[in-house]
Amino acid sequence: MAGLAFFLALAAVPGLLVGPLETAANATGDFLTPPDGQHLLGTDEVGRDVLNLVIHGARISLTIALMATVISLIVGTMIGIISGYFGGKIDTWLMRTADFFFVVPSFVLALVIAPVFVEVVGRGREILGFRTSLFVVIVVIGLTSWSFIARIIRSQTLSLRERPFVDRARVAGSSDLSIMVRHILPNLVPQIAANGALVVAGAIYTETALSFIGLGDPSQPSWGTLLSLAQRAGAASSGAWWYLGAPGVCVLTVALSFVLLGNALDDTFNPRRRVIP
Structure with missing residues (x-):
């Protein structure tokens, strides 16, 4: 938690x-140049301070991961609740769609979809304060990472829809939409929060991979973009370990922190996972 708070700051x-x-x-x-008193993490192939690049890259990487996670949670939660609440053919069709996204790795889908989105939206534009390439990465990661959440939310909804408070809401004349939003959704918040942290970790890895292969924005470098630039500059062969190591350690540390946070939230909200001494 301390490490995660540090990077968020x-x-x-x-x-x-x-x-x-x-x-x-x-x-x-x-x-x-290697790390010294003036440049604590050394410099890159054009003389830029790596510490400066890494700290600015933290904003880009975390912003992309968090916004993509928000999209993923919204899509996954909506599909999961609708599928679990109505069941029948709606459940079947929605879950077959989720199975497709679940089986095919999100990175592969994002790799195929992202260039198409860039061409459709147009290069060089800004959308919501992001350059086209970064905005596309956010949307693509969000739209390819929701199946995991949808499956979990559906299973919880299947249980919640049989609870007495849902029956009372139906008797009171509440609509299906009202029941899903006012009665079922609040009971799903702990699961959404716990699994959302895991989605962030996955989004960070996916963003890093997409930026590493050139889908990022060099003018707004994320950690993945820095790794790509270091690889192109031959940092590994020239012994410039600081150039590769700094963004790489940041990616691993932040992703691991979100995984640990997700596990901690799951242990807190799920009594069955608690270890009784």
């Missing part, structure tokens, strides 16, 4: 900590 105010994002035009160091 870095992402919140990168400009106050390391100043504006460095570019090739305002680079402050020499090419691929």
Whole structure:
């Protein structure tokens, strides 16, 4: 939790900590110099401070992962509740769709869909403050990662719809929409929160992979973009371990932190997983 809070703080105010994002035009160091007193994490192939890039990359990576997770949770929760509440053919069709997204890795789907979205939306534009490539990455990750949530929400809804409070709501004349929103959804919040943390971890890995293969935005570098730039600059062969290591450690640390957070929330909200001494 402490590590996660640390990275969230870095992402919140990168400009106050390391100043504006460095570019090739305002680079402050020499090419691929190792860490020293002036550049704590060394410099990249054009002399930019790696610490500056990593801290600014934290904002991009975490923003993409969190916004993609919000989309995934909304889609997965809606489909899961509708499928579990109505059952029948609706349940069958929605779950077969979920099975498709569940079987095919989200990275593969995102890899296929993202370039198409970029061409449809148009390059070089800004949408909601994001360049086209970053906005597409957010949407694609969100729309390919919801099946896991939908399956869990459906199973919980199947149980909740048989509870006495739902029967009382029906007798009182509540509509199906009202029952799902006012009576079933509040009881699903703990599960949504616990599994949402796991979705964030997956979204970070997916974003890193997509940016690594060139679908990111070099002008707004995420950790995945930094790894891609380091690989293209030959950081591994030239011994510039700091250039590859800094963003790589950040990705692993933050993803692991969200996994641990998700497990902790699940242990808290699910009494069956608690260990009785």
